[in-house]
Amino acid sequence: MALLILLVVAALAVDRFATxxxxxxxxxxxxxxxxxxxxxxxxxxxxxxxDLSVPAVIAVGAxxxxxxxxxxxxxxxxxVALLVSTLIGLLxxxxxxxxxxxxxxxxxxxxxxxxxxxxxxxQGAFVYGTSETFADIGSAKVLGVPTPILAFLxxxxxxxxxxxxxxxxxxxxxxxxxxxxxxAMGLPTRRLGMVAMAVCGLTAGFAGVVLxxxxxxxxxxxxxGYEFSAIAAVAVGGTxxxxxAGSIWRTVVGVVFVATIDNVLVLLGLPFxxxxxxxxxxxxxxxxxxxxxxxxxx
Amino acid sequence: xxxxDRRESVDSRGSLDGNSAGSFALTVSGVSKAFGATKALSDVxxxxxxxxxxxxxxxxxxxxxxxxxxLTGLVDSDSGVLSTAGDSSSGVVAVHQELTxxxxxxxxxNLALRKLPRRGIFIDKGAMRSRAVVALQQVxxxxxxxxxxxxLGLAERQLVEIARAxxxxxxxxxxxxPTSSLNSSEARMLFRFVRGLAASGTxxxxxxxxxxxxxxxxQSATVLRxxxxxxxxxxxxxxxxxxxxxxxxxxxxxxTLEPPVAAGQHVxxxxxxxxxxxxxxxxxxxxxxxxxxxxxxGVMGLVGAGQSAFARALGGLQRTYVGDLHxxxxxxQSNSPAxxxxxxxxxxxxxxxxxxxxxxxxxxxxxxxxxxQSTSRLGLVERSKTRHWAExxxxxxxxxxxxxxxxxxxxxGGNQQKVVLGKWMATQPTVTVLDDPTRxxxxxxxxxxxxxxxxxxxxxxxxxxVSSDVTELLSLADRIVIFRGGTMCGALTRDTWSxxxxxxxxxxxxxxxx
Numbered sequence: 001m002a003l004l005i006l007l008v009v010a011a012l013a014v015d016r017f018a019t020x021x022x023x024x025x026x027x028x029x030x031x032x033x034x035x036x037x038x039x040x041x042x043x044x045x046x047x048x049x050x051d052l053s054v055p056a057v058i059a060v061g062a063x064x065x066x067x068x069x070x071x072x073x074x075x076x077x078x079x080v081a082l083l084v085s086t087l088i089g090l091l092x093x094x095x096x097x098x099x100x101x102x103x104x105x106x107x108x109x110x111x112x113x114x115x116x117x118x119x120x121x122x123q124g125a126f127v128y129g130t131s132e133t134f135a136d137i138g139s140a141k142v143l144g145v146p147t148p149i150l151a152f153l154x155x156x157x158x159x160x161x162x163x164x165x166x167x168x169x170x171x172x173x174x175x176x177x178x179x180x181x182x183x184a185m186g187l188p189t190r191r192l193g194m195v196a197m198a199v200c201g202l203t204a205g206f207a208g209v210v211l212x213x214x215x216x217x218x219x220x221x222x223x224x225g226y227e228f229s230a231i232a233a234v235a236v237g238g239t240x241x242x243x244x245a246g247s248i249w250r251t252v253v254g255v256v257f258v259a260t261i262d263n264v265l266v267l268l269g270l271p272f273x274x275x276x277x278x279x280x281x282x283x284x285x286x287x288x289x290x291x292x293x294x295x296x297x298x
Numbered sequence: 299x300x301x302x303d304r305r306e307s308v309d310s311r312g313s314l315d316g317n318s319a320g321s322f323a324l325t326v327s328g329v330s331k332a333f334g335a336t337k338a339l340s341d342v343x344x345x346x347x348x349x350x351x352x353x354x355x356x357x358x359x360x361x362x363x364x365x366x367x368x369l370t371g372l373v374d375s376d377s378g379v380l381s382t383a384g385d386s387s388s389g390v391v392a393v394h395q396e397l398t399x400x401x402x403x404x405x406x407x408n409l410a411l412r413k414l415p416r417r418g419i420f421i422d423k424g425a426m427r428s429r430a431v432v433a434l435q436q437v438x439x440x441x442x443x444x445x446x447x448x449x450l451g452l453a454e455r456q457l458v459e460i461a462r463a464x465x466x467x468x469x470x471x472x473x474x475x476p477t478s479s480l481n482s483s484e485a486r487m488l489f490r491f492v493r494g495l496a497a498s499g500t501x502x503x504x505x506x507x508x509x510x511x512x513x514x515x516x517q518s519a520t521v522l523r524x525x526x527x528x529x530x531x532x533x534x535x536x537x538x539x540x541x542x543x544x545x546x547x548x549x550x551x552x553x554t555l556e557p558p559v560a561a562g563q564h565v566x567x568x569x570x571x572x573x574x575x576x577x578x579x580x581x582x583x584x585x586x587x588x589x590x591x592x593x594x595x596g597v598m599g600l601v602g603a604g605q606s607a608f609a610r611a612l613g614g615l616q617r618t619y620v621g622d623l624h625x626x627x628x629x630x631q632s633n634s635p636a637x638x639x640x641x642x643x644x645x646x647x648x649x650x651x652x653x654x655x656x657x658x659x660x661x662x663x664x665x666x667x668x669x670x671q672s673t674s675r676l677g678l679v680e681r682s683k684t685r686h687w688a689e690x691x692x693x694x695x696x697x698x699x700x701x702x703x704x705x706x707x708x709x710x711g712g713n714q715q716k717v718v719l720g721k722w723m724a725t726q727p728t729v730t731v732l733d734d735p736t737r738x739x740x741x742x743x744x745x746x747x748x749x750x751x752x753x754x755x756x757x758x759x760x761x762x763x764v765s766s767d768v769t770e771l772l773s774l775a776d777r778i779v780i781f782r783g784g785t786m787c788g789a790l791t792r793d794t795w796s797x798x799x800x801x802x803x804x805x806x807x808x809x810x811x812x
Contacts, residue, residue, distance in 0.1 A: 166677045167674045167677050170667070170670060171670075174667055177656030178655065182656070182667075184613065184635050184653040185639075185667055186638070240658075244658050245659075
């Protein structure tokens with residue numbers, strides 16, 4: 001709803017907004033956050049609040065794929081990058097489940113630890129792309145649609161289908177809504193948590209790979225800020241941050257919403273600091289608006 | 299022990315002999331309250347005289363808690379008037395069954411928490427201390443006011459809570475099931491204190507469902523059922539049997555005394571379906587029991603006697619240490635709910651909000667969750683089948699409103715419990731373990747739940763019913779086992795019981811005392 005209003009107002013008020021190329025620009029800008037936000041949505045619906053290790057996992061995905069490529073080729077390098085990212089996510093999930101750790105603190109720990117490992121290995125230096133195929137895929141368009149957008153839509157589609165069509169998807173929601181009731185019902189709540197964290201690792205790693213293909217370079221800082229933009233997109237979309245309710249579609253709306261605002265501010269020629277200010281305000285307003293709306297309908 | 303000027307003001311009214319119509323401390327007339335379509339209270343009137351101790355009686359769901367909320371101002375009534383005597387007093391002040399104190403703060407801080415005395419921006423510790431000393435003297439509690447509350451026993455905490463209530467100089471002190479966490483000597487101490495309080499002019503409204511306590515402490519009683527006042531009696535003029543009849547109503551009493559043919563006529567055929575040999579676990583030891591198909595085994599005991607721990611262990615929610623548990627011919631190593639469920643045991647927990655339901659999800663989703671595997675193929679949910687299944691559960695258990703999309707947390711307690719029961723019954727468990735399934739539900743839902751239990755047994759399912767409600771056990775169970783001190787200590791079968799025994803058990807609350 002709020003997204004529709006925003007799009008209409010922007011189309012009427014801002015020159016050069018309502019064009020196909022600008023729409024692609026918005027989606028492309030949001031696609032990296034969007035891929036991460038799909039995994040983040042699962043984590044949050046499961047009731048695990050957030051995965052703060054996303055920036056480091058993005059860097060792992062990007063750096064691993066770029067660095068391995070000369071030795072083993074494009075596809076194997078990407079596969080290794082995704083595998084490593086998934087394992088990091090799984091490790092988060094196992095620690096949270098076994099030690100009953102707070103997901104925010106556990107993933108904050110992994111984030112810091114991984115950053116240290118990455119800097120130790122790369123010395124903070126950039127790793128550059130070596131494969132033209134990889135870079136071509138990253139900057140290619142299919143039927144006029146840039147590949148990062150396609151990647152985002154595919155990931156979102158799979159995520160939504162999983163959540164709404166499968167038994168395990170419904171169990172995610174039940175476990176997030178009331179973990180004790182779900183446990184008493186015999187649902188594998190811990191395993192669901194591990195799966196959610198592993199998938200979030202996978203999507204973060206995939207976002208890293210897509211970023212690496214798109215920019216053809218990466219360093220330790222490539223993923224910074226994505227954890228918060230993903231959480232913001234999930235929240236703006238209206239998925240409950242307390243778990244047990246929400247959908248991937250909502251997150252997609254949230255991603256587009258946040259990306260649109262930034263796009264409008266750029267088109268209006270506002271400086272960076274003003275964009276930050278405005279984006280922050282709009283996110284808060286959107287969430288408050290949503291809470292009021294829900295209170296009135298209940 | 300009470301502030302002197304209060305005593306004088308009461309003495310001057312000269313109304314302490316109880317029988318004379320003294321001045322009223324509390325007058326409630328014609329109070330009604332509805333929550334949505336549910337009428338919680340209709341036209342409720344009651345009075346409490348100065349110095350009187352009056353019992354407020356009623357089964358779960360009779361409207362007691364709504365009335366208490368109206369009396370203490372937490373909820374507004376739809377119609378009706380309530381007035382309290384005295385100008386400087388603060389009306390009705392309640393002491394609740396769940397203690398509302400902060401365990402980590404000191405006794406004096408707890409006593410002063412609502413109005414902390416201050417000097418400038420700091421707490422005035424001297425004033426706080428002297429107030430606490432006065433308040434503690436009032437309840438004859440000799441403890442160091444600077445101790446953290448958690449270092450006190452439960453009875454002492456209850457007294458601190460009463461001291462805090464008395465600081466507000468109420469015209470009526472409302473005690474809401476104050477003995478639920480006390481042992482008998484602590485309860486006696488509390489009663490002695492309450493009698494003294496009444497003798498010095500405070501009106502007391504005593505909420506309880508334990509008739510022995512009511513007869514011990516009170517002069518009169520108001521009985522609620524289904525939101526109406528069913529009786530307003532002087533205890534001297536009545537007997538426990540008549541009071542019980544008022545509380546539970548003829549239909550339930552009838553059901554209890556002459557249970558439907560399905561219950562109590564159980565014939566053991568073939569092998570037991572559940573065999574439990576010397577099973578010990580967290581909170582219970584050495585339980586041996588066999589349960590046959592189609593049998594309802596009632597389990598009772600005081601709080602913490604091990605019956606709930608045993609039930610939880612069967613459901614896989616609590617650990618077992620040694621002993622054997624067999625369902626049919628298969629041994630069950632039940633230390634996870636998933637394993638218990640796979641073995642055919644469904645456990646209906648006592649706290650539906652905590653362990654029974656996902657309150658924010660819809661009625662339909664909640665009803666379908668344990669059966670979701672059966673309504674899906676290759677992990678994909680078949681939507682129409684799932685919807686039909688949910689609708690069938692809602693219809694069969696008469697869940698109101700019958701809307702699958704309604705948020706289950708918005709349903710009444712009774713209807714929530716029907717959903718919990720329905721979702722498990724739909725899986726057709728071999729053994730159904732229920733822990734206090736009718737706690738806090740209205741009479742209609744209670745009868746519906748009883749019907750569901752009978753029908754499960756009628757279909758050949760074994761049922762283990764843990765309940766704190768003796769009436770319920772007597773009406774449903776084929777036999778009743780008693781837990782005490784963490785273990786099973788006896789069993790009673792229906793044919794060893796005469797009607798007199800049943801009524802004794804009803805009114806005394808513990809048939810094992812015979």
